[in-house]
Amino acid sequence: MNWETRLYLAAHPFAYPLLRGLARRGPVVRVPGVGVVVNDAALARSVLMDGENFRKDGPGSPGELWTPVLGPSVLLNMEGEAHRALRRRLTELFTPGYAENLCARVLAGPLAVLADRLERGAAVDLVDTMRLMAGAVIGEVIGLETDDYRGLFAQGERIVSMISLRTRRLSPRQVALARAVLDPLGDVAARSYTSGDEGTVMGRMRSLGLSEDEARGAAGAFFLTGTETVATFVPRLVALLTDAGELGRVAADPGLLDRAIDEGMRFSTPTPVMLRGVHRETEIGGTRVRPGDRVLIATHNCCRAYGPFDLGLTHPPELRRLWFGAGPHFCIGYPLALAEIRAVMTVLLGAAPLTITHRRAARGVLIPTYANLTVRKAP
DSSP, rough: OOHHHHHHHHOOTTTHHHHHHHHHHOOOETTTTTEEEOOEEEEHHHHOOOOOTTSSSSSSHHHHHHHHOOOOOOSSTOOOHHHHHHHHHHHHHEEEEEHHHHHHHHHHHHHHHHHHHHHTTOEEEEHHHHHHHHHHHHHHHHHHOSSSSHHHHHHHHHTTTTTOOSSSSSOHHHHHHHHHHHHHHHHHHHHHHHHHTTTTTHHHHTTTTOOHHHHHHHHHHHHHHHSHHHHHHHHHHHHHHHHHHHHHHHHOOOOGGHHHHHHHHHOOOOOOOOOEEEEEEEEEEEEETTTTOOOEEEEEHHHTTTOOTTTOOOOGGGGTTTGGOGGGGTTHHHHHHHHHHHHHHHHHHHHHSSEEEEEOOSOOSSOOOOOEEEOOOOO
């Protein structure tokens, strides 16, 4: 059994075998209590591109989960012109150049420490390292003044771990728990917004004409979506490259890094499923769906259909970065995630050859990950 399978089974010992079993049932499968499951990349992309029939607001959608926690205007639960208008303004905040500069500034110190420790032959836990770095970046985005990034990450992990394949909405208790974590972050974001400092993301949101409520909601959404994906991915990518015997090859040819990131994302699929609610009666691959139906895009099944981890694999158009979504809801934070991953991986590859001295799968988490992955510079 490969380590990626172990990670999924540790995180979802019952749901993961069900999810993989559904992949063998065909491109579209209706599952009582779960919804209409899409296992085919081309069909998944067509659903994600169709904002008229398949939506993130309304019954069966992600909006049912997150609106009680984040409010009504946070991209995660919006559609139509209001969504397009907000997205246009927010896109200006995360251009590739801005994301690269932000990561270079915020991570300069932590990356220097990481490089020094590796060069001295010290053992480095990449899981803990990435939690600190991802927390530092998202803390900068929100305007948070803290160095307790481990605690911050744990709080976010606690929120997203409330979600399962069957979860349609959070209970009042779960909403209260989530708001207890996110409301203080919203307060910080509001203060940063009020200051109007255009050196901060929240200050820039004010200059772009967003409201304080939109800034507060965006802070919560950035926190939930901008920490775990990056923090969990880098250790998994290092493990995949090491296990495949490809780490040295990528270290020797930096031009392969982006290909390695895309293929690592494809195989590990840090967003294993995506949700949409059906707004109008239509069909997906010959299966009729009706308003109120819940569509569960099994991103993991769509991506794994293209085989094992392979740096030589050419990704077809329908697969292109499907793990970040597609169409009007393609992840707005993609440039920031990519900049952060590149920055850390550049340091790690610069220290190659590396050897993994210890690793352990995490349990009770939504996004499969390592609880610990320790590396050391090989002698």
